[in-house]
Amino acid sequence: MIIRKGNTGDLPEMRSLFTETITSVCKKDYDRNQIDAWKSGSENNERWLEVIENQMVIISKFNGEMTGFCTLDKGSYIDLLFVHKDFQQQGIARRLYMFIEQEARVRNEKKLTADVSKTARPFFEKMGFRIITEQKVNVKGIDLANYKMEKELT
Numbered sequence: 001m002i003i004r005k006g007n008t009g010d011l012p013e014m015r016s017l018f019t020e021t022i023t024s025v026c027k028k029d030y031d032r033n034q035i036d037a038w039k040s041g042s043e044n045n046e047r048w049l050e051v052i053e054n055q056m057v058i059i060s061k062f063n064g065e066m067t068g069f070c071t072l073d074k075g076s077y078i079d080l081l082f083v084h085k086d087f088q089q090q091g092i093a094r095r096l097y098m099f100i101e102q103e104a105r106v107r108n109e110k111k112l113t114a115d116v117s118k119t120a121r122p123f124f125e126k127m128g129f130r131i132i133t134e135q136k137v138n139v140k141g142i143d144l145a146n147y148k149m150e151k152e153l154t
Contacts, residue, residue: 001092003099006057006069011049013066014059015042017084024085029118030144037142055079058099060092070096075107078114097127105153113150124149 006014022039030038041047051057056072068083070093078100083092104112115135116124129149136143 001067001095002061003095004059004061006052006059006071008049008052010057010059010066010069011052014052014057014069015048017066017069018042018080018082021082021085025088026117026119033142034144037139038144040140051079056100056103058096060096062087068092068096070100072100072103076104076109076112078112081114081120093123094127097123101127101151101153109153111150111152113148116147116149118145118147121147121149124151127151 019039019042022035026035026038051071051073054073058070058072059066060068066084067087067090068081070081071079073079078097081093081096083090083096101112112129114124114129115137116129121131129151132148132150135146135148137146138144
């Protein structure tokens, strides 16, 4: 497995992985309308260009296929962390996360924060995050529950 920094050439595959993962992996935690609203975020070209241009983007690949990606915004906010539906439970999220945490430590950040889906909550808890608050996010008129979480870096 290769872990490297992402670039604009990765955007199509990142957007596809984002959509497929939400559709396949999150269906136990969100209904069809919520999934459709959430994955519609892949259509926001400006948002994805902002991610690749202004955030630290880490990509994992195996045999040339993207297996996951994670982004760090403003040094301390994990904006996106997705693992390909066919590569779940193989330690990819952990490896991506550890890379990002190490980068935050190098930058002398005091904590990491993230807005985390119901699906990702157990993973973030295993990584030492705690829930600050449950949130309702409205996407295209549909409410989605998620959690504002943080981890102190000591």
